[in-house]
Amino acid sequence: MRQFSYSRPDTLDTASHTPDHTRFLAGGTNLIDLMKSDVERPEHVVDLNALSMSQIEECPDGGLRLGALATNADTAAHPLVSERYPLLASAILAGASPQIRNRATNGGNLNQRTRCHYFYDPDMACNKRSPGTGCSAKGGRNRIMAILGTSDACIATFPSDMCVALAALNATVNLTGPEGERSVPLRDYHRLPEDTPWQDNILRTGEIVTSIDLPSISFGPHHTYLKIRDRLSFAFAIVSVAAGLQMENNTIQKACIAMGGVGTKPWCVPEAEALFEGKTPSPSLFRDAAECLLQGAVTDRDNAAKLKLAPRVIIRALSQAAAGTPQSQTQKTIF
Incomplete structure (x- = not known):
């Protein structure tokens, strides 16, 4: 160091x-x-730890504000989160380990960097770490790399579980900096790599994440966070899906879906969510949604298996959400 x-x-x-x-x-x-x-x-x-940004409190519109310095563990365990936003609590509990969740913060989770092994090795070419040097992951050992949102400059996967749930929930990120305060939809907070992969997000110089706002939304039991990984804990997603369905009399009124493990940012496709409105849950509907979510996927040497696995995970997650049987993060058997 x-x-x-x-x-x-x-x-x-x-x-x-x-x-x-x-x-x-x-x-x-x-x-x-x-x-x-x-x-x-x-x-x-x-x-930043001397600043007062660890509160979790209700918003006037019925939503919830998560302080940027609140830990992941405290956020998942907070009664207002576990009762109103169990999808978020489940995603947080699926990430990292208890020790890390006890220390990691909500703002830090948003701004964490990829776990691409080439990015972590200063001896390897990496446009995200050293602009203009190339991308060693392309054509290399890239089983964990992204298949959506990639570019010639970078195929690194975005690692967060929490952000996938926040994207599904259409959360908002609140920022402050030398130019004042502003709020940005979580879905727009992280950048695609394109030809500037070192720019992970839209933060300006000196800007700080102060809080995250969750809208007033309820799925009842019709939600799930399904994460497929190499081991049952302390592992990043190969494919993950956060899904919430607002249902009435077995008809879907609204669908919120985001994917992790497959994209260079939390992956959302509004056109896929729109397919569900006014529809009855069915395997064919879930297959259509999976196809829409994965449009434009590009595989490289070792990660083609993600394109075969992802539709199954999407369909399984949507089936869990429709049935009101969310995936347990303590009993991880997938039924």
Whole structure:
């Protein structure tokens, strides 16, 4: 780890007016690893933990506001989250390990970087780490890499479970920085790699995530977070699906769906969600949705299996949601 200066401001204004080559520190579960691996080389680290951003509270419109510094563990266990947004609680509990969830923060989860092994190895070419050097993952060992939203410059998968559920729930990210405050839909927060893969999100210089707003929405029991991975805990998704269905008399009024493990960002296709409106759940409807969600998928050397696996996971997740039998994150057997 290289030398860096350090500050712990007690106001947002002070925190956002920072020197160049600065990184913000919250839980540190990703940033510290990257600094140890010599992938991140900040000259200055701003510790945000003295700021008051850990509250979880109701919004006037009936939604819920999640503080950026609230831990993943506290968020999943909060009664307002577990009662009103069990889809989010389930996705959080599917991620990482209890030890990491106890430290990792909501804002940090949004801003975590890919776990692509080429990105983590400074000796390998990686456009996300070192712009213009190339993408070693293309044509390399890329079984875990993305098949949706990729470009010639990058095929790295976005790693978060929490963000997949937030995308399905149409959450909003609240930001503050030198230019003032603004709010951005979660679905628009993360960037596709295109020809600038080092730009993971839409954050401007000095901007800080302060909170995440969840809209007032209820699926009752008709939701699930289904995650397929190499082992049952402490593993990133090969394919995951967050699904919520608003149903009345066995008719779907609204569908919210997002995918993880397959895209360079949490993957949503509004056209696929629109297929469900006014329809009765059926295998053919779920197959049509899977086909729509996966349109434009591009595979590389080792990750073609994701294109075969993903439709099955989508159909299984939608079947769970329609039946009101959400996937358990403690008993992980998939029925």
